[in-house]
Amino acid sequence: MTDADICIIGGGPAGMVAGFLFARAGVRTIVLEKHGDFLRDFRGDTVHPSTLDLFDELGLLDRLLEQPHDRVDTIGAVIGGRAYTIGNFRGLPRPGNFIALMPQWHFLNFVAGEAGKLDAFTLRMNAEVSGLIEQGGRVGGVKLADGGEITARLTIAADGRSSLVRREGGLPLHDLGVPIDVFWFRVPKPQTPDNRTQGFIANGEMVVTIDRGDYFQCARVIEKGQADAVRARGFDAFRDQVAAAAPVLRDGIAAVQSWDDVKLLSVSLDRLTQWSRPGLLAIGDAAHAMSPVGGVGINLAIQDAVAAANLLAAPMLSGDDVDPLLHKVQERRLFSVKIIQAIQRVAHRCVLGPALAGRATKAPWILKLIDRSPLLQQFPARLLGLGIRREHIR
Known part of the structure; x- marks a missing residue:
């Protein structure tokens, strides 16, 4: 049995x-x-x-x-x-x-x-x-x-x-084989009557913002294996590049305070x-x-x-x-x-x-x-x- x-x-x-x-x-x-x-x-x-x-x-x-x-x-x-x-x-x-x-x-x-x-x-x-x-x-x-x-x-x-x-x-x-990895993080936002999930492509960057009501669940797409290079440029540069690519995140990006708030997904x-x-x-x-x-x-x-x-x-x-x-x-x-x-x-x-x-x-x-x-x-x-x-x- x-x-x-x-x-x-x-x-x-x-x-x-x-x-x-x-x-x-x-x-x-x-x-x-x-x-x-x-x-x-x-x-x-x-x-x-x-x-x-x-x-x-x-x-x-x-x-x-x-x-x-x-x-x-x-x-x-x-x-x-x-x-x-x-x-x-x-x-x-x-x-x-x-x-x-x-x-x-x-x-x-x-x-x-x-x-x-x-x-x-x-x-x-x-x-x-x-x-x-x-x-x-x-x-x-x-x-x-x-x-x-x-x-x-x-x-x-x-x-x-x-x-x-x-x-x-x-x-x-x-x-x-896959050419990308993804950094995941959250950015707070005000509630809106409509859902504003979008993808942004600009300045050699791609950022996806998933509207979760009072925050965006965000994905910054990077080239496979480039996570250490992105980190080496510094956390301020990371936030600036994200906000430049996805202007909707500018008001809340300061809430992402360190690399501890960012998780790497190896795709x-x-x-x-x-x-x-x-x-x-x-x-x-x-x-x-x-x-x-x-x-x-x-x-x-x-x-x-x-x-x-x-x-x-x-x-x-x-x-x-x-x-x-x-x-x-x-x-x-x-x-x-x-x-x-x-x-x-x-x-x-x-x-x-x-x-x-x-x-x-x-x-x-x-x-x-x-x-x-x-x-x-x-x-x-x-x-x-x-x-x-x-x-x-x-």
């Missing part, structure tokens, strides 16, 4: 949603989260229309939207001092016709609360995994850092882009060439790390969770051997991942590269055309908000 049918490693969006869906189907599920809570700064918090629609299918959207969040109806960029609208989500089918900017800890606490109502669900916090249990060439569960073990019919790696479980399981990783863009082996399946960032471009990481991870539950929950509930089915999750999700990563690579090459080199001094003609056409603005919104081959709850 195993401790669980499924042991999910990692309490991020992929792990928590997968845990909820499998337990909802009646599959005995344990989710292991190595931290004591979900409260960590600068984690992705863009809940896209595809995810809102999934929670609507579950009958949970109204309760989800009771959590603190900001509504984003349009996205845009400021290039050379002029604002352009890139995408308008209002034309998408309701209810998911906007982006909800929701701190990830609120999202995860909500999912944990709903999952906790299910008899088949267990969440263990402060449960750090140190290795895998191998039984006759297949994974039979995990070893814990405290010396304990958890056995399971299926182990799901949802422990992020630096996945220990993926590495211990020997799943092969293909690095696509990755990669994917596994094999997502599974007997007894083990990887989903979310553990299977494919995404660039921050478009803020799609959470939503692709959740799509993976839905696909895994759709394909595996019923066979597991019937007591079937699911090892022969694990490859179907990769087959279902890989096309979408490849397309989005290809778009991100084009954005790196054609937008971020020229911006950081100081060559993006004016908007390209296609952006000007989209800005003038509300109809055209729906195409980027649909691609960004709904993705490719999106999943639905079975």
Whole structure:
């Protein structure tokens, strides 16, 4: 007798949603989260229309939207001092016709609360995994850092882009390469009636300002590996360059007082060439790390969770051997991942590269055309908000 049918490693969006869906189907599920809570700064918090629609299918959207969040109806960029609208989500089918900017800890606490109502669900916090249990060439569960073990019919790696479980399981990783890193920081702001999330390109700099009500969550994009060079120019220079690129931050930038207030995100863009082996399946960032471009990481991870539950929950509930089915999750999700990563690579090459080199001094003609056409603005919104081959709850 195993401790669980499924042991999910990692309490991020992929792990928590997968845990909820499998337990909802009646599959005995344990989710292991190595931290004591979900409260960590600068984690992705863009809940896209595809995810809102999934929670609507579950009958949970109204309760989800009771959590603190900001509504984003349009996205845009400021290039050379002029604002352009890139995408308008209002034309998408309701209810998911906007982006909800929701701190990830609120999202995860909500999912944990709903999952906790299910008899088949267990969440263990402060449960750090140190290795895998191998039984006759297949994974039979995990070893814990405290010396304990958890056995399971299926182990799901949802422990992020630096996945220990993926590495211990020997799943092969293909690095696509990425030319950027990101400095994250917060700048206070007054409340405004509309959400003013934007990206700014000017003076060889790119700064994204995510409007979180009383502060901007800011991302200064830099060339990969240049963090030490930026720091060497001094903190005052850092603030001056940010404020020059994004004038909306000038009044509040003084609140960012030292490098302690700035966190470096080392950006990755990669994917596994094999997502599974007997007894083990990887989903979310553990299977494919995404660039921050478009803020799609959470939503692709959740799509993976839905696909895994759709394909595996019923066979597991019937007591079937699911090892022969694990490859179907990769087959279902890989096309979408490849397309989005290809778009991100084009954005790196054609937008971020020229911006950081100081060559993006004016908007390209296609952006000007989209800005003038509300109809055209729906195409980027649909691609960004709904993705490719999106999943639905079975």
